[in-house]
Amino acid sequence: MFKEKEGLFPGIHKFTPRKKVGMLLLCAVSLAVFLWVVFVDKGEDLQELNASTKTNVGQSALTVQRLPPPPPPPPVYFKGYTLPPGNPCEGFTLPPPPADKKRTGPRPCPVCYLPVEQTIALMPDAPSFSPGVSNLTYIHEENSGKHEFGGYLSLAQRNDSYDVRESMSVHCGFVRGIRPGQQTGFDIDDSELHAMESCRGVVVASAIFGAFDLIRQPKNISEYAKKNVCFHMFVDEETEVFLRNSSELEGTKRIGLWRIVIVHNLPYDDPRRNGKVPKLLLHRLFPNARYSLWIDAKLELVVDPYQILERFLWRKNASFAISRHYRRFDVFVEAEANKAAGKFDNASIDYQVEFYKKEGLTPYSTAKFPITSDVPEGCVVVREHIPISNLFACLWFNEVDRFTPRDQISFAIVRDKIMSKTNWTVNMFLDCERRNFVVQGYHRDILEHWAPPPPPGATEIVHPPPPVANETLQTSGNVTTSSSVTDPLKEIPSKYGRDRKSKRHRKVIGS
Numbered sequence: 390m391f392k393e394k395e396g397l398f399p400g401i402h403k404f405t406p407r408k409k410v411g412m413l414l415l416c417a418v419s420l421a422v423f424l425w426v427v428f429v430d431k432g433e434d435l436q437e438l439n440a441s442t443k444t445n446v447g448q449s450a451l452t453v454q455r456l457p458p459p460p461p462p463p464p465v466y467f468k469g470y471t472l473p474p475g476n477p478c479e480g481f482t483l484p485p486p487p488a489d490k491k492r493t494g495p496r497p498c499p500v501c502y503l504p505v506e507q508t509i510a511l512m513p514d515a516p517s518f519s520p521g522v523s524n525l526t527y528i529h530e531e532n533s534g535k536h537e538f539g540g541y542l543s544l545a546q547r548n549d550s551y552d553v554r555e556s557m558s559v560h561c562g563f564v565r566g567i568r569p570g571q572q573t574g575f576d577i578d579d580s581e582l583h584a585m586e587s588c589r590g591v592v593v594a595s596a597i598f599g600a601f602d603l604i605r606q607p608k609n610i611s612e613y614a615k616k617n618v619c620f621h622m623f624v625d626e627e628t629e630v631f632l633r634n635s636s637e638l639e640g641t642k643r644i645g646l647w648r649i650v651i652v653h654n655l656p657y658d659d660p661r662r663n664g665k666v667p668k669l670l671l672h673r674l675f676p677n678a679r680y681s682l683w684i685d686a687k688l689e690l691v692v693d694p695y696q697i698l699e700r701f702l703w704r705k706n707a708s709f710a711i712s713r714h715y716r717r718f719d720v721f722v723e724a725e726a727n728k729a730a731g732k733f734d735n736a737s738i739d740y741q742v743e744f745y746k747k748e749g750l751t752p753y754s755t756a757k758f759p760i761t762s763d764v765p766e767g768c769v770v771v772r773e774h775i776p777i778s779n780l781f782a783c784l785w786f787n788e789v790d791r792f793t794p795r796d797q798i799s800f801a802i803v804r805d806k807i808m809s810k811t812n813w814t815v816n817m818f819l820d821c822e823r824r825n826f827v828v829q830g831y832h833r834d835i836l837e838h839w840a841p842p843p844p845p846g847a848t849e850i851v852h853p854p855p856p857v858a859n860e861t862l863q864t865s866g867n868v869t870t871s872s873s874v875t876d877p878l879k880e881i882p883s884k885y886g887r888d889r890k891s892k893r894h895r896k897v898i899g900s
């Protein structure tokens with residue numbers, strides 16, 4: 390013991406002067422480089438000069454610790470984790486898809502979640518690193534003309550917004566007014582805004598506009614999540630009237646787990662665009678939240694939000710997760726399907742796709758691997774609110790504001806433009822995995838046998854890509870309530886979920 394110490398000290402003594410010399414050398418080198426840059430290279434763009442001097446100073450400061458001026462303590466980031474060996478979720482693989490070709494419709498598949506208590510313990514105490522951008526601010530303009538909510542970006546501004554850099558300011562909705570939700574359009578009462586602002590952890594959010602959906606209560610939510618997760622359901626005035634009349638909302642702001650937030654002055658005429666505000670801009674509505682889970686109102690959440698965050702974000706080191714469309718991977722194919730299903734006018738869809746094509750969007754092919762799809766099924770969005778994922782959401786929203794509200798058409802171009810500047814990625818998981826934690830219900834008109842199309846103003850807020858034609862047919866005919874189609878809790882157990890679901894699926898089709 391003693392001997393070891395003795396042996397150690399001379400080593401240190403010998404080492405210290407060397408280190409000092411090294412420090413001096415490095416200082417001299419950086420000074421020389423600095424002077425060279427200033428005097429030899431002064432023809433260079435000033436911006437570049439700033440950048441190169443910064444890099445040099447940064448490097449020497451890193452190599453030679455604690456040179457004056459002392460660098461601020463490095464920010465702490467979540468570094469990810471691996472599951473302990475032997476954990477059942479480690480090396481968990483999906484069973485092969487059903488061999489029977491007739492059974493390949495949308496269906497849930499097993500997902501290996503950790504027990505809720507473990508996921509709560511694994512919640513990162515620090516944010517993930519945000520590559521490319523660390524300081525994201527949002528543009529505020531008092532007089533922005535007609536398209537006052539989105540700000541109506543020029544093409545040059547749009548182009549600039551894709552130039553990802555450490556400090557940037559972008560349009561991200563809510564361009565007028567005092568703060569998001571206060572005289573911006575999409576207006577919310579102060580007391581509600583205050584509650585939203587004080588939500589500092591996990592948000593689960595959804596929205597019903599035009600009284601088009603019923604409120605669906607999340608199932609199988611842990612007591613911890615009930616206490617700590619902010620469940621907020623945004624509704625417009627029309628939906629509020631409906632809820633009050635059906636006495637679900639009597640002198641209370643809650644229906645079950647959901648806190649009901651009434652939204653006034655919806656910014657768009659098109660309810661589908663309005664639906665994109667809470668879906669894509671939750672980081673603006675909940676400026677202090679760390680994680681959010683968006684679910685379309687037609688979906689019923691059946692797994693604890695912490696388990697979902699653990700499985701799709703933390704375990705994957707991801708800050709943005711969204712499911713793939715179960716069948717379409719290609720934006721061009723998706724656009725055609727949207728046209729064929731009459732989801733938006735053909736000319737606008739064509740214009741958007743042509744625009745993207747000129748910007749370099751190509752059909753999906755396996756050459757894009759590791760990207761597995763260009764088409765998301767956007768009815769669920771799982772996010773950590775860090776600058777880069779917030780930027781992605783803002784830019785995606787801006788596309789929806791500029792072009793059609795079909796966000797599955799604009800997803801890939803936004804992702805690819807950001808990925809060309811940073812090593813950030815989106816975790817695109819399987820549609821069948823999504824169906825494991827949300828169960829699809831049907832819109833209220835279908836449930837109540839209203840004849841489609843719905844009355845004016847009562848259109849669907851957020852369209853997923855057209856579900857299978859077959860599924861749509863089923864819903865209009867023989868299915869009357871969501872519970873008769875989908876028993877949410879039965880879909881969680883993994884082993885037998887798929888097969889039984891397939892049978893049910895087939896049975897519904899066949900009947």
Ligand SMILES: *[C@@H]1O[C@H](CO)[C@@H](O)[C@H](O)[C@H]1NC(C)=O
Binds near residue numbers: 435436
């Ligand atoms: C260079 O950096 C300084 C501070 O770091 C900043 O004030 C200045 O505006 C920068 N110049 C350019 C051209 O970016």
Ligand SMILES: *[C@@H]1O[C@H](CO)[C@@H](O)[C@H](O)[C@H]1NC(C)=O
Binds near residue numbers: 706
């Ligand atoms: C996440 O990061 C950790 C530590 O950096 C690493 O061990 C792990 O493999 C990463 N996981 C994934 C899915 O990339």
Ligand SMILES: *[C@@H]1O[C@H](CO)[C@@H](O)[C@H](O)[C@H]1NC(C)=O
Binds near residue numbers: 525556557
């Ligand atoms: C972030 O950017 C804004 C506006 O560009 C600037 O005012 C602010 O000082 C920046 N903050 C940091 C920490 O760099």
Ligand SMILES: *[C@@H]1O[C@H](CO)[C@@H](O)[C@H](O)[C@H]1NC(C)=O
Binds near residue numbers: 551
């Ligand atoms: C778009 O921005 C890039 C920088 O990201 C720039 O090089 C390019 O010239 C810009 N294009 C247009 C048309 O403004």
Ligand SMILES: *[C@@H]1O[C@H](CO)[C@@H](O)[C@H](O)[C@H]1NC(C)=O
Binds near residue numbers: 630631634635
């Ligand atoms: C309120 O509900 C009753 C039936 O419960 C219905 O007849 C009436 O039309 C509803 N009113 C509104 C404004 O929805």
Ligand SMILES: *[C@@H]1O[C@H](CO)[C@@H](O)[C@H](O)[C@H]1NC(C)=O
Binds near residue numbers: 725728729
């Ligand atoms: C739009 O395009 C689709 C397919 O390209 C076609 O089936 C449909 O008839 C078109 N709709 C109109 C209104 O032209």
Ligand SMILES: *[C@@H]1O[C@H](CO)[C@@H](O)[C@H](O)[C@H]1NC(C)=O
Binds near residue numbers: 520521812
């Ligand atoms: C991404 O790039 C940043 C530097 O910009 C680096 O620190 C980080 O380790 C990279 N992450 C991955 C997963 O490569």
Ligand SMILES: *[C@@H]1O[C@H](CO)[C@@H](O)[C@H](O)[C@H]1NC(C)=O
Binds near residue numbers: 857858859898
């Ligand atoms: C719907 O079902 C029929 C047969 O039942 C099949 O031929 C068709 O391809 C299906 N459509 C879709 C979109 O899956």
Ligand SMILES: *[C@@H]1O[C@H](CO)[C@@H](O)[C@H](O)[C@H]1NC(C)=O
Binds near residue numbers: 881
């Ligand atoms: C709720 O989820 C847990 C997994 O975290 C599962 O073990 C349990 O069976 C589920 N409860 C119901 C009623 O499905």
Ligand SMILES: CC(=O)N[C@H]1CO[C@H](CO)[C@@H](O)[C@@H]1O
Binds near residue numbers: 862863865866867900
């Ligand atoms: C629209 C539709 O699929 N209707 C079917 C409902 O079920 C009955 C029998 O179960 C069929 O005869 C209908 O065609």
